[in-house]
Amino acid sequence: MSLSIAVLGAGRIGKVHAAAIAATPGARLAAVADAMAPAAEALAAAYGCPVRTIAEIAAADDVDAVAICTPTDTHAELIELFARAGKPIFCEKPIDLSLDRVRQCLAVVAETGTPLMVGFNRRFDPHFVAVKRAIDDGRIGAVEQVVITSRDPGLPHLDYLPRSGGLFRDMTIHDFDMARHLLGEEVASVMATASVLVDPRVRELGDVDTASIILTTASGRQAVITNSRRATYGYDQRIEAHGSDGMVSAENQHEANVTIASAAGYTRPPLQNFFMDRYAAAYAAEIASFLSALTNGTPMLTTGHDGYMALALAEAASRSAAEGRRVDMPEILGD
């Protein structure tokens, strides 16, 4: 393997992916681009690679693929640009907040045949991988109910919320993807309830911060997702899958695997605080999977279609919560 990858966007997640690329034997960070010059320069310097513009990267012969880590509202356009330039694309989720825009964008990708991977990092978390493997190995029989607990340690900056697409598109989207990943059958209908319990300013911004969602498939399999924008004890990320023969679960990751016992009881540290810690191994494995698929010419494990379907479930949940009714997926997918 010898691959030169350009990273677009030198923010928090761009740095994570740049580090993963640099650490991969045979992969090379080819260039960094960012609208903010100082950010681009700092990241490029750290790994000894040049800063380039988007256009230069698209035209460069020595760039084999790109990782799009820019703000959400640029994703679709950049995907189309690089699809047309024939450069394989890793793009952070979501493709776009509009289902229509995602459809257009994926049509371009399909037309050009350019490989596209959408960054659903959790599928690459080693603990969740072990859950999926247990299911695939038949350890729990036929999947019947999936229960996903997903609670952020705290609200994002309130400035971000209006651009986030709302709780379901911004946060639950990962859980929707995981539910699809584990259910083994597409979701047929969605029921959701959502409230503002964490901070009343969330309501003023037209969003919610606490939600419960039920997904049902045609054969009656169910997934239940509970979300909150606050967990005082850290980043709560758990999965249970119940099947005809048993159950598999992935527990949380604590800051350290220690216990202090005293008259107050037995205390373990809080959970790893947020995604940069909790999913560090997942981010590395995700990029490794992208590089490996490129090298071997195998299909991407998380596709544009996965990005589309997770967004469609977010759309359905949003309507269900707003209108107090079950939303059947054909209404969203237009099938």
Next chain:
Amino acid sequence: MSLSIAVLGAGRIGKVHAAAIAATPGARLAAVADAMAPAAEALAAAYGCPVRTIAEIAAADDVDAVAICTPTDTHAELIELFARAGKPIFCEKPIDLSLDRVRQCLAVVAETGTPLMVGFNRRFDPHFVAVKRAIDDGRIGAVEQVVITSRDPGLPHLDYLPRSGGLFRDMTIHDFDMARHLLGEEVASVMATASVLVDPRVRELGDVDTASIILTTASGRQAVITNSRRATYGYDQRIEAHGSDGMVSAENQHEANVTIASAAGYTRPPLQNFFMDRYAAAYAAEIASFLSALTNGTPMLTTGHDGYMALALAEAASRSAAEGRRVDMPEILGD
């Protein structure tokens, strides 16, 4: 304390309550009644008390209170009979499968002023009591989401199902009561989905075996319940309550608190198999609470109203699942 209690119904749960009464200092098993004479005689012999008819017990001066452990379809009538006889009543849940009949029955109880306790045994489980205490002590702040996992080890006898009132009234009713107990606010609306995944004969009997339910209160608090009539690993009974300041959970009880480690991994025994084991301490504490309330003249901790409200939630869930819509509680409660 010196109390003489008659047990009506010498089946499985009647035996449990008889034993609890006999083991309580100052309480005495006064009599046993059962339509099946041999069952009544065996239970009476075990504790050295007489067999009597219902009518004899109702008229007896030496019976201070009764425990109704007969089949469900006799509960309401017996409650009315003993309410009119002025004998305090402990009655197994449910009061009846019909909300209207429960209303009538409770009207009689209210009229007579006879104390009535409805047996929601889980409120007395020491682990769930610790959950409730943590909430009441403010350990997790304001409750926001309650997550209840309740999975039976296996289907009941299929003969029983048609008389059970269906999954929601027979099994989930305990979870509805627990949700009300922990939410600290009445439920405003119910969303449910239900399937037949365990055994297709359940469908032929007009019932379901797998369900997910979301309850929402007026202020936006949520409770999520997941149910299945099958858990290969034992009786899965867990509770999580999430609040503004933290989370409290009650974990499962294994057959023994041991672990065997080998090349196959670390294995703990399955869970205690079913309610007779899992809730043994709860049944004892429940009867102790009943006896204590009688002795001290304090209110019962689980009332006829609790029985009515849990059944109303079951009714709402049943409609929601059948009709694929959110059901608002005024529709059921007629408020």
Next chain:
Amino acid sequence: MSLSIAVLGAGRIGKVHAAAIAATPGARLAAVADAMAPAAEALAAAYGCPVRTIAEIAAADDVDAVAICTPTDTHAELIELFARAGKPIFCEKPIDLSLDRVRQCLAVVAETGTPLMVGFNRRFDPHFVAVKRAIDDGRIGAVEQVVITSRDPGLPHLDYLPRSGGLFRDMTIHDFDMARHLLGEEVASVMATASVLVDPRVRELGDVDTASIILTTASGRQAVITNSRRATYGYDQRIEAHGSDGMVSAENQHEANVTIASAAGYTRPPLQNFFMDRYAAAYAAEIASFLSALTNGTPMLTTGHDGYMALALAEAASRSAAEGRRVDMPEILGD
């Protein structure tokens, strides 16, 4: 089964055994004796049985067996008395603090052929029973190392210490018995170290409060015991057995099986505080075993020989710690 048992000694442990006897179908509390009349009367009244003297009990035709729960320095004499009276005996550990006295006493028991059970309650704890069963079922292969953690929540009354026989004879004796029970081979040598770390007054009383002990069998199997007279987090009682094919362990019992998560971490309640809580099920099972052996005429599961051997190990540990050397068991046993 129909057995009438007299309880000698109406203190804390006498009450526990009296309750267990009264709760057993077919067993009956025949009489209570205690040098302190009020204690005897209170216990007798609670279960509706008479107070009698030791002599009356020994002579009584309607007493089938006795449970000796009196102070340690009376055990050997009472065992001899009731052995000669031909009444099967349950006796709390230890038989005596002097190995020679134990030998004499057991000689009388052997001569009379009277059944004797010595109360090593921990062998009857359901969790430790599960450990033993795992070993007996071959789940861990041949036993190689046994690790026993045994820490009291706090010092006993200092008044008691001089009569206790010292840490090894009073507290570790249970661990010695458990080590013998699990090792499957007699101990050949003992190494021990002991300190006063908890309270300097313990040193003034000629005792120790913190100890570590290694037991080795002829074939090289090892047992390690750690003891302290203080554990701020409750009564710490754990066992691990390592074998050629794996490991089995019994974990501690918390006050309730709940967890509170907050910014301070994940907290479980302290352990059950002391033996009356932790071993409640063991005490009941122990008496059940005694009654069952009497009824069925089967051998006692914990014998006078077990009492002797555990005391011999305590003697060896005591010498090892005092003299800073390994003590080989023939030195103690005089083999």
Next chain:
Amino acid sequence: MSLSIAVLGAGRIGKVHAAAIAATPGARLAAVADAMAPAAEALAAAYGCPVRTIAEIAAADDVDAVAICTPTDTHAELIELFARAGKPIFCEKPIDLSLDRVRQCLAVVAETGTPLMVGFNRRFDPHFVAVKRAIDDGRIGAVEQVVITSRDPGLPHLDYLPRSGGLFRDMTIHDFDMARHLLGEEVASVMATASVLVDPRVRELGDVDTASIILTTASGRQAVITNSRRATYGYDQRIEAHGSDGMVSAENQHEANVTIASAAGYTRPPLQNFFMDRYAAAYAAEIASFLSALTNGTPMLTTGHDGYMALALAEAASRSAAEGRRVDMPEILGD
């Protein structure tokens, strides 16, 4: 920070340290040396650095420090060489298997004033770091007993055993260092027992495979270590420290943090198999600590003295087990 480090020895642990150096911002792999040319070349190629001889490295101006990862019997000589060359040294444990040789070597180091770090990687494990921090923060009060469980998944190649120095010098040496690290007071005496239970060929090679050790300090603090060369369930590495106010423990690391529940019980995967997995983070942190001490001119956290003292405890344990007696440390240290 800008540091050029040469790695001596391109075997398993040399590769780990080379990777850690290459991944550290500001650090650079300067050269690789190995008696086996192909091994040196492969490692050098992977990180784009030259292969050099020991002599070249000692003389090179562009090498700031060295990491000695060669076989044990070369350590002392290499340390002396580089100490005289004035190049700061990281050396894998042990310095040598002979206490006398270690003394000589450390005398050279002391004379030259060259910084030396000995690789006791476990002190850098994040979970054990959390244990130490809990102690240092006073969370458990004064340390009283330390319990270390250390069991390898399997025997090393039998060819290696004769060169290993024996179980105590090869394997327990890490546990001796950890005991010193946590006890907060030097060990005054050692008692050990050792057996061959895993494989009789170990006996033929003059070694043991199963051991239990008690360390005691002058004030009576105790440490207990249990070792085996076999654990079917993975690499068992646990620590407990008991203090006057409580206990802190570090649990094991499983292959993944998942559980499968079925009729057979609740099963978690085996433990991470051996040190390369279990201590991956520790190795990285260890090298980071070495680089950081060099950069900042601060003392090394694990010194030559630590290497000497751990070896002295191994010597004492060896004698204690062989001669069946307590060994007081002055006998070994010649104080």
